[in-house]
Structure formats: C-alpha cells, structure tokens
Amino acid sequence: MSLDTSTIDSVAELMVRKRPTVALTGAGVSVESGIPDFRSVGGLWDRFDPAEYATISAFVSSPKKVWSMLHELGGTLDAARPNAGHEALAELERAGVVAGVITQNIDNLHQAAGSEAVVEFHGNGRWLICLDCGLRVDHATANENLDDDRIPRCSACSSILKPDVVLFGEQIPERALTSSYELASMCKVMLVAGTSATVMPAAAMPLLARRQGATLVEVNIERTELTPQVDFTLRGRWAEVLPALAEAVLSKLDRP
Numbered sequence: 632m633s634l635d636t637s638t639i640d641s642v643a644e645l646m647v648r649k650r651p652t653v654a655l656t657g658a659g660v661s662v663e664s665g666i667p668d669f670r671s672v673g674g675l676w677d678r679f680d681p682a683e684y685a686t687i688s689a690f691v692s693s694p695k696k697v698w699s700m701l702h703e704l705g706g707t708l709d710a711a712r713p714n715a716g717h718e719a720l721a722e723l724e725r726a727g728v729v730a731g732v733i734t735q736n737i738d739n740l741h742q743a744a745g746s747e748a749v750v751e752f753h754g755n756g757r758w759l760i761c762l763d764c765g766l767r768v769d770h771a772t773a774n775e776n777l778d779d780d781r782i783p784r785c786s787a788c789s790s791i792l793k794p795d796v797v798l799f800g801e802q803i804p805e806r807a808l809t810s811s812y813e814l815a816s817m818c819k820v821m822l823v824a825g826t827s828a829t830v831m832p833a834a835a836m837p838l839l840a841r842r843q844g845a846t847l848v849e850v851n852i853e854r855t856e857l858t859p860q861v862d863f864t865l866r867g868r869w870a871e872v873l874p875a876l877a878e879a880v881l882s883k884l885d886r887p
C-alpha cells in the first residue's frame with residue numbers, strides 16, 4: 632500500500648499549526664513489534680479463554696493456571712521491541728508537537744521508544760504487584776523468585792505477585808482516567824492509531840477531543856467503526872505512516 636503523501640502533508644501542517652497533538656493507541660501499533668492482537672485469530676484470547684484465564688477472580692482462585700498463560704504472554708512481551716512508529720511518536724514528543732500518548736497496550740513499547748508522557752489504561756506487563764503488601768517489582772526480578780508452581784512470590788511477604796495490568800473485572804486506574812481526560816480535553820489534534828476505540832474508556836477520548844474542537848486523525852491499515860467520524864484518515868501501517876508523518880512535521884518545524 633502506498634502512502635497518501637498529500638494527506639500526510641496536510642495533517643503535518645495542522646500538527647505544526649495547532650498544538651498539541653495527543654495520540655491514542657491500541658493493539659494495531661504493536662503488531663509490527665511482534666505482539667499479535669489478543670483478539671485476533673491465533674491471538675492470546677483465541678487460545679486462552681479470557682473468562683477462564685484473564686479475570687481477577689480466576690487469578691485469585693487458580694493462580695497457577697493463570698500464571699501458565701501469563702508466562703507465555705511475558706515471553707512475547709520480552710521479545711518485542713518498539714518499531715519505527717513508536718520511535719517517530721517519541722521524536723514528535725521531544726520536538727514539542729505531541730503532548731502525550733494514551734494507550735490500551737500493556738507492552739511498555741512507547742516508553743521503550745522514549746515517550747515520556749504515557750497514560751496506560753490497562754497497566755504495564757513489565758511490572759508485577761503484590762496483592763497483599765503492594766510491593767511493585769520489575770518482572771525480570773520477580774521471575775527469579777518462582778515457587779514450585781512457577782508462581783512469582785513477593786520478596787517482602789511471600790504472597791503471590793500479579794502483573795500490574797488490569798484484568799477483566801478490575802477497575803481502570805483512577806490516575807490513568809484523570810490524565811487521559813486532561814490530555815483529550817487539551818489536545819488540538821488527536822491521532823487514533825491501531826484501534827477502533829470502541830471499548831470504554833478509550834471510546835470516550837476521540838469524542839471528548841472533538842467536542843473541545845480537536846481535529847481527529849485515524850491511522851489504521853483498515854477501515855474501523857471510527858472512520859466515518861474522523862477528519863483525516865491515514866491508511867497504512869503504523870510503522871510506515873508515523874515516520875513519514877514525523878518527517879513531514881519536523882521539516883515544517885525547521886522552516887524559518
């Protein structure tokens with residue numbers, strides 16, 4: 632698929648003129664980093680029924696079983712590296728054009744690429760948290776402390792550790808909600824990438840941004856339910872579109 636350079640140029644012009652831009656990202660941006668969409672065929676939820684493996688009640692009642700799935704997920708996350716799209720977004724943040732990214736992903740790839748203002752609706756799989764004493768540890772450290780059932784244990788109280796991600800049946804962190812509403816309310820351009828933003832609270836973000844007068848730009852390889860509501864559509868792969876967009880933005884910033 633060839634990129635629509637004229638639309639990229641129009642969006643870049645807008646991002647330079649109307650600041651800041653905020654990005655809302657989902658599973659699609661991580662596919663090119665080797666993390667299949669959990670909901671896709673062959674994805675995590677195709678092999679592990681989330682009702683059985685990804686609810687907080689399943690975790691509490693059968694941690695050994697749920698951890699068998701989590702170890703596989705951990706291996707996928709460990710092997711993943713940020714792609715050119717993540718890097719381009721981080722570059723736009725350093726350039727002062729992007730104010731932050733709100734993500735539905737738990738893979739830490741935005742941070743690994745250098746983005747600093749990252750709001751995570753569903754937590755971050757890189758971290759584990761003790762359900763009893765609240766200790767938060769890097770998953771690499773925790774994996775050195777597995778019990779006979781291969782369940783990581785808290786080094787402070789020996790209780791079971793849970794990934795610091797939002798399982799089904801758990802609340803979205805209050806802090807993430809507050810920060811995302813702030814970003815969506817203040818942005819002048821919102822890039823919605825790799826997600827159709829149909830699930831709450833992500834679904835509220837483009838609507839809120841638009842109500843405050845922001846321009847909506849969709850970056851996706853395919854048409855989504857959001858497409859009819861956006862002002863611009865950049866059809867293509869995230870890892871191709873974002874670098875092209877960043878290059879166009881940066882060249883306009885350099886212009887005297």
Ligand code: ZN
Nearest residue numbers: 761764785788
């Ligand atoms: Zn503990």
